[in-house]
Amino acid sequence: xxxxxxxxxxxxxxxxxxxxxxxxxxxxxxxxxxxxxxxxxxxxxxxxxxxxxxxxxxxxxxxxxxxxxxxxxxxxxxxxxxxxxxxxxxxxxxxxxxxxxxxxxxxxxxxxx
Amino acid sequence: xxxxxxxxxxxxxxxxxxxxxxxxxxxxxxxxxxxxxxxxxxxxxxxxxxxxxxxxxxxxxxxxxxxxxxxxxxxxxxxxxxxxxxxxxxxxxxxxxxxxxxxxxxxxxxxxx
Numbered sequence: 001x002x003x004x005x006x007x008x009x010x011x012x013x014x015x016x017x018x019x020x021x022x023x024x025x026x027x028x029x030x031x032x033x034x035x036x037x038x039x040x041x042x043x044x045x046x047x048x049x050x051x052x053x054x055x056x057x058x059x060x061x062x063x064x065x066x067x068x069x070x071x072x073x074x075x076x077x078x079x080x081x082x083x084x085x086x087x088x089x090x091x092x093x094x095x096x097x098x099x100x101x102x103x104x105x106x107x108x109x110x111x112x113x
Numbered sequence: 114x115x116x117x118x119x120x121x122x123x124x125x126x127x128x129x130x131x132x133x134x135x136x137x138x139x140x141x142x143x144x145x146x147x148x149x150x151x152x153x154x155x156x157x158x159x160x161x162x163x164x165x166x167x168x169x170x171x172x173x174x175x176x177x178x179x180x181x182x183x184x185x186x187x188x189x190x191x192x193x194x195x196x197x198x199x200x201x202x203x204x205x206x207x208x209x210x211x212x213x214x215x216x217x218x219x220x221x222x223x224x225x226x
Contacts, residue, residue: 042217099211103155
């Protein structure tokens with residue numbers, strides 16, 4: 001089946017630093033999604049990408065849909081303590097209307113004040 | 114609160130017992146999804162409904178698992194003869210259509226002793 005490789009697995013950064021994480025797939029995706037999950041809660045959608053090459057921002061977050069359709073990147077600028085959490089990428093496959101997502105295994109972000 | 118709700122939030126059971134979880138999606142959302150998440154991993158797709166019709170089931174959903182959405186509103190996920198390997202967070206998500214954002218509930222954390 002489809003697999004997503006998300007890296008890095010964890011990051012420890014100082015408040016104010018920028019963060020980059022990425023996701024690669026062995027197959028093409030039609031949609032890339034980035035979620036944040038806090039402990040004991042469900043994932044919350046941060047950014048959705050629908051076109052190859054698309055670059056989308058949501059406040060301090062910026063994500064890009066790779067040209068090959070097999071990768072995506074998420075950047076967080078000027079990190080703050082509330083950015084702590086687990087970030088997941090997810091892809092929805094080409095040629096389907098199921099809407100189901102395949103998730104990466106997450107990047108755990110720790111921000112030190 | 115008009116978000117996705119799940120009940121119970123936590124369930125501890127003994128191996129061999131049956132358990133049932135409930136998900137109440139956002140009103141008027143036609144799509145409802147069930148995912149399973151184990152520690153250190155991203156959510157894995159289990160099944161989804163379009164209104165009351167169950168349209169796809171993952172191979173992860175063994176014969177001991179059954180899901181229903183009888184009136185196209187709330188959904189239940191039942192696990193019969195639970196095993197320790199069933200211990201996980203069970204997440205429900207809903208969306209207006211297949212092409213809209215999926216909103217996740219807080220999940221039901223199952224522990225099988």
